[in-house]
Amino acid sequence: MTTMPHDDVLRAERLIDAHLRQTSPVNFWDVKPNDSDAGREILSLAPKAQIPCVHILMLRGRDYTKEFHDTVRLSRFLTQMLSRSLPYTAEDLVQLLRAAGTGLQAVQTGNLAPILRSVERFMKSEPLNDALKETLTDLHQSLVNNNMEAAKIKSQVGKILGISGATLPDPGEAWADAARTLALLEDDKSQAWSALFSHALTATGSKPTAKWLAELEKALKPLGAEDARMEIIAWLNLAGPTPPARLVPQSPTDIQAESEGPNGFLLQAQPTLGEGLFFRSDEKNITLLKGCAWMLAESDSREAARGLGHLAEAGFRSIPGSGPWAPRAGNAAIWALGQMPEGLGVPALTRLRTRLRDRNALKLIASSIESAAAKAGLTVDELEDISVPTGGLDASGVRHDAFGEEGAATLTLDAATGRTTLAWFGADGKPRKAVPAGAKREFAAEVKALKLAEEEVRQAIGAQAARLDRALTDERSWTLAAWRERCLTHPVLGGVVRRLIWTFDGVPASIDGDTLTDIDLKPLPELPAETVVRLWSPIESPTQDALRWRELLSERGIVQPFKQAHREIYLLTDAERATNTYSNRFAAHVLKQHQFNTLCVLRGWKNSLRLMVDDCYPPATKQIPKHNLRAEFWVEGIGDDYGVDTNETGTYLRLVTDQVRFYHLAAPDNLAHAGGGGYGMGWRAAAPLEALPLDQIPTHVLSEVMRDVDLFVGVSSLGNDPAWADGGPGGRFRNYWQDYAFGDLGATAATRKEILARLLPRLKIAGKCTLDGKFLTVQGALRAYKIHLGSGNILMEPNDQYLCIVPGRGAGAPEATQGLFLPFEGDQMLSIILSKAFLLADDAKITDPTITRQIS
Structure with missing residues (x-):
């Protein structure tokens, strides 16, 4: 420590000890220096007399034998002291820099930043002596650019030392290598590129300030703004977590938890990823990408929108064991897309809404589209209608x-x-x-x-098919004039619109060329421009009309972009009338939690992953603002064996389902403890809030909510997974799996059966296939097989022996069915059933030993 009066040191130690005694160790996070008499006395000392207190606080902060609450209180005191302008000597600054740069907490950038500001103030009156220069040089060499703050500190130290050098992305990523190559090759512009990257490195907020944007224009000018932006677009299209760039095989012994650099400065270690692989998270490069995204916010180029869309998707791409690759860069790209002039970024945002699964990203997408709509003076729906790209197609497509x-x-x-x-x-x-x-x-x-x-x-x-599917659920309407101009005549959106059924002032009609025809194929009369246009739902018509629409679409060879004519209808049952305020239609199922959570995101439900902790969770909920309603689907984590019923983070692997209920939007939330025990109002409430009677819920709303819940169960149930025939851990779920895997058909499976009845006669294996109740029966050369139309699971005759065939990732309909007419898109299970049927019809040719052993 620098030489200072002994009495001053003793006073500093006495006052700091008194501060700890006079403040609470319980609420230690909230303790401030002026919360004690001793702390106020320190702050009132002469500036020179405060310096020993800073040294003592810095040394105490490195004593990790202290209680944690003591360390936190001292750290908060130190932060305020370092922010003060005190008359440090060169020796004081050397000691403070060394103390801040060594220790178990790695390079303490939070402490270094104010100390470096003190160095800059010192330099205004005195030059750096040799000891201070050496200390700063050691610090500069030791800092590693693997986080944003460290990169900024290194840059700040370089400026103090007068070290010149270009600010460039760190190498090892495709986009960064391309940027470095360009900047280093253009000798006459290398300093300008360095200045631009330095500016990008200051992209630290949620969005750029007016000052940041003004400085951006100055930084772009020497490079030519448009030329520079075109280069940036090319880099964004290369961004992403590609294995050669970000995943480097190394021996774990090559990575030390901490390693000391020159003179005690700590070199920061890299986090591990997987077994034998290490993911190098370079925060500097991610910050640079974030700044690059901001630079394109005012671009009027479709190429810029494409590059930003690529970065947004890449930023939220999941790295196994590490989460999203670069969410900060992804968020910046989403924000920039919403700021582009004339709604140029909206098509990319609409597409991202169907591609991303991150709930926070989806919220930001919605906010960005709203921002773009406000700038254009339009509603969100209107802007999305007019922003659909044409791809250069003419009116005929x-x-x-x-x-x-x-x-x-x-x-x-x-x-x-x-x-x-x-x-x-x-x-x-x-x-x-x-x-x-x-x-x-x-x-x-x-x-x-x-x-x-x-x-x-x-x-x-x-993207437009998904948007119109939501419009059907949300009961959106257009005027006829707006619908014709924005939807029907659009080269791309028209290709979606023309495959759907619409209502015109309540009269259902389809589109035949340029003519609107009713269910009897008669043209509608001339309609006024203000006619209300909506998407038709089969719940609005008698069953025979829905069947007739299906026949008409089939006769014209129209493949609907989503289930409309074949949409499942869920009407109130007698059992639900008896329970009155809740439905047990989808209760007592066991679901895979992560798959269920992803489906909730896709269908606009709010849900939280449940952990095996002492906490409580609300049910999965969906808001229906138009009707002032909130739907709840009650689910709880199942199991109590940590590591068996949870993953390594303590997240439940499986859920058990219960009731579906409806409430007004403003009604209090129901909650259930993570360990189960049922829902109630509050942490340990005895009973849940009384729900609304189901017969008061609009028929359309009830049907669409139940359809979502059926999807959740139908896709994420353990009963759909052929690998769960043994019942899972301890065979606990064997009975459930058996009941679901070969149980009664739900609404979706019933629709699937109807489609197969029309499709089978046109298959080359038609002579080997029959529909028998819940099954598609296939007669092979070796055995007969029954494929369940709900789960896709298989039983072999004559003794109903189970046959396990696990579909490969991305399994679809076999090539032999590719030319066949399927009336709508999106039923993956139908494709799996057809694939299994074709495989088993030629069972004598199967060579996979995992299948042949079971058959024989």
């Missing part, structure tokens, strides 16, 4: 591109199926299977743009 004399291409959107076709033609006008060589060589940029346009159209179709 066709785009023609010519590549000089090297060939041509035609991009077509099929209005009946929603599928795109990209056809290539040679210089002679004849079809080609791939891009003509001359066009690929001479018009590479144009060919790439066309392929990107096709991908943009495909993504837009999926």
Whole structure:
């Protein structure tokens, strides 16, 4: 420690000890220096007399034998003392820098920042002596850029020492390597690129300030704003957690928990990922990506929107064992998309809403779309209607591109199926299977743009189908004039709209060319512009009308983008009339919690992952603002064996289901303890809040909520998983699995059975297949098989022996069914059942030993 009066040191120690005695060790997080007489006395001392207190606090903060509450109280005191402008000597500063840079807490950037400001104040009156220079140089060499604060501290130390050097992304990632290469190659602009990256490194808030944006324009000017932004767009399209860049195989012995650098400064270790793999989380590069995203917020380029969309998706891509790759960068990209002029970023945001599973990201997407709509003076629905990209298609859904004399291409959107076709033609006008060589060589940029346009159209179709599915649930309406202008005549959105059934002032009709025709194929009369247009729901019509609409769509070969004509209807049952305020229709199921949680996010339900802790959780809920209602689906964690019934973080692997209830939006929440015991109002309430009678819930709302719950059970139930035939841990779920895997068909499975009844006669295996109650029976050469239409599980005749066939990831309908007409998209289980049927129809040709052993 620097030489200082002995009495001053003793007084400092006495007052700091008194501060600990005079403040509470219970509420230690809230203790402030002026909460004690001793603390107030320290703050009132002459500035020079306060310096020994700073030294004592710094030394005490490194004594990890102290009680934690003492360390926290001293740390909070130290923070305030370091923020003061005190007359430090060079020797004082050397000691403080060394104390802040050594210890179990790694480089204490929170302490270093104010000490460095004190160094800068010192330099205004005195030059740095050799000891202070050496200490600062050691600190600069020891700091590692693996977090934002460390990078900023290193930059600050470099400025103090007058060390010149470009601020560049750290190498090892595709985007960072591309950025470094450009900045280092452009000698005349290298300093300008360094200045731009330095500015990007200050992107620390949730969104840029006006000052940050003003300084950005100055930083972009030497590089040419548009040219620089085009380079940034290219980098964003390379961003992501690619294994060669971010996952580096190393021996665990090569990584030490802590390693001392020169003169005691700590080098920060990297966190581990998986077995033998280490994920290097470079916060500096993530901050730079965040700044780059902000730089594109005012771009009017569709390429910028595409790059930001890629970064947003990459940022929330999950790294096994480590969570999302770069959520801060992803959030910045989402924010920037919402700020782009004329709603250019809205199509990307709409697509991201169907792609991302992070609840906070989805909230930010909704907020960004609302921000863009407010800037445009439109409602969110109106902005999303008019922001759908066209991909260059004309009104008939066709785009023609010519590549000089090297060939041509035609991009077509099929209005009946929603599928795109990209056809290539040679210089002679004849079809080609791939891009003509001359066009690929001479018009590479144009060919790439066309392929990107096709991908943009495909993504837009999926996003708009999901949006219109929500519009059906939300009962959204248009005027006829707005609907024709924004939806029907749009080259891409029209390709979705034309495959659906609509109501015009309550009269259902479909679209045949440019004509609206009713259920009897008669054209509707001329309608006024203010006619109210809504999506039709089968719940509005008699059963025979719904069946007739299904027949008409099939006759015209129309594949609906989501279930509409075949949508399941859930009406109030006698059992629900008896229970009055709740439904047990989907009670007593065992679900996979993480799969259930993902489905909740997709369907707009609010849910929390339940942990095996002493805490309570609300049920899964969905708000229906239009009707002032909140739906609740009661679920609780099941099991009490930590590590068996939970994952390594203590999160329950499985849930058990209970009631579905409805409340007004403002009604108090019900809660259930994590360990079970039922729901109630409050932590340990005896009874739950009384729910609304089910017969008072609008029929459409009840049906859509029950449809969601049926989806949750139908997809995430243990009974759907063929690997759970043994009942799981200790066989506890064997009876449940057996009952569900081969139980009665629900509404979704009943619809599936109807589709199969129409489809089977057209299959090449039709002679081997029959529908028998709950099963599709397949007669193979070796045995007969019964495939359950709900779960897809299989029994073998004659003794109903179970056959376990686990579908591969992404399993779909077999190639033999690809040309067959399926009336709607999205039923993965139907594809799995068909795949199993084709496999078992030719059972003599099966070679997989895990299957043949069971059959024989």
